[in-house]
Amino acid sequence: MSRLALLRWLHGFLPAPVALRWSERLRGGLGALLGIALTGGIGRLLPGNAATIPYLIAPMGASAVLLFAVPASPLAQPWSIIGGNLVSATVGVSCALLIHDPVEAAALAVALAICAMFALRCVHPPSGAVALTAVLGGPSVHALGYGFVLAPVAIQSAALLGAAIVFHALTGHRYPHGHAIPKPAAAPQDAASFTRADLKAALARRSELLDVDPDDLETLLRETQLQAYARRFTEFRCADIMSRTVVSVTPQTSAQEALALLGRHRVKALPVIDAARRVCGIVTRADLATVRRGASFQGLRSALARAMRGSTADAPRVAALMTTEVRTVTSNTAIAELVPMFAHFGHHHIPVVDAHDRLAGMITEADLIAGLYQQSFAAERKQA
Structure with missing residues (x-):
């Protein structure tokens, strides 16, 4: 040697x-x-x-x-x-x-x-x-x-x-790590993209045990792929991809009304705004579902009694269910900065605020993927 x-x-x-x-x-x-x-x-x-x-x-x-x-x-x-x-x-x-x-x-x-x-x-x-x-x-x-x-x-x-x-x-860490975890939206599909079947085939060819869960590995690889894809569009801003028509609620909105809005507009989260339209929280379908799961027979009887009286004074309010620590971005934020936010943001919905911190729009993972795809398609057409 x-x-x-x-x-x-x-x-x-x-x-x-x-x-x-x-x-x-x-x-x-x-x-x-x-x-x-x-x-x-x-x-x-x-x-x-x-x-x-x-x-x-x-x-x-x-x-x-x-x-x-x-x-x-x-x-x-x-x-x-x-x-x-x-x-x-x-x-x-x-x-x-x-x-x-x-x-x-x-x-x-x-x-x-x-x-x-x-x-x-x-x-x-x-x-x-x-x-x-x-x-x-x-x-x-x-x-x-x-x-x-x-x-x-x-x-x-x-x-x-x-x-x-x-x-x-x-300390705010996820443990245990279950086998099945919610997967983020897939990155734009192109020749360099991979599927879950590709990942399984690659792991099956290895002759040793890797000390990483396949779900965690797939999430990491897709996040990396999406980060690399977003890096190509540093001039692309949140204002270009956000949904401008946003369904919102106030802290005093009843949980039943918020659930009805989620179902009617087919969304998974609602930003909570104050009188000045500043974001003070966010409430998701999972947050509101706790009201249903936690309802007892006594609570149901009380709700029926309130309904017969035409009163909702004692109904659960959004203020008691919403998440108050909300990550927001401005309309001028580069979309490349959204990738790590979505990777570590529990609700996968990011409110967009204007220069006065007022709600201006909402961005979901689907909005990010669609925006990146449209921008990529436009760039390819320009080069052609």
Whole structure:
């Protein structure tokens, strides 16, 4: 091997840059701190002492890295940690009981645990350490027998998972990442576009497991594709693509009236404006649906009574249901700036305001796609 080839080979060991803000890195560390502290605290409350049931087992540290540092990973999802740890613990205890040589038992336990996790779709790397702990944990672990699966493995796994769910909810992160997620509007179709079938075929040709959910990967690729497409039209402004006729409501509009407007105009969100037509919130079909889901028999009877009296004074109002933190853009905003907004904006509707912050229009993902397509078509015709 030449010196140059050796340098190239060694260069492959260099880690890739971490494209993550420092605030997110610190957030992951704080989550692990709280999660492990909570899990260990619960372990101390269990009957017995650390000599019989460990307060914490080492694999929980590895699980904490996944749950708090890379929560979007398929390996960090609830079924992965619970299923993977329980299956591996069961396999490890069985191998420890049936095979006297610890090295042989450990090797077989890890191998069988991997196969079982693949079969049950709960691959969780720290679970391999759970299987090893069941075999090599010493007399105290061996004395627990299959009780090791329940305490400490099941209890500590559930405690750490519960801590992760609460922590991510409080810090505004989506966890768990379900298999099926709402997909953004597709990018304009051309020769360079791809379909879900193309993505599946490309993944099927790989001989290794990628640590990314296919839905997340597709969303990222489509966002990148749309960003690259929008970059071609930096002179194209929001005023060129926005819907100027906007159906809006006020904070005092009743929830029933807002639902009727959504159905009548076939839209999914309504901007909420004050007396000066300034945007003070946005209400979606999902927001209004909570009124229906949360209605009790008593609430229905009260509504009927109000209807018989011809009164709607006590009806739920938009002000109590709307989202007040609304991202708006001006009519002069370049459409290329809309792509990251749509990628991280929950409602997928962005109100457009004029120079006086008054509602001037609304842009949806469909408006963005249609505008980009029309501009592209016009540019192609001009070149022809």
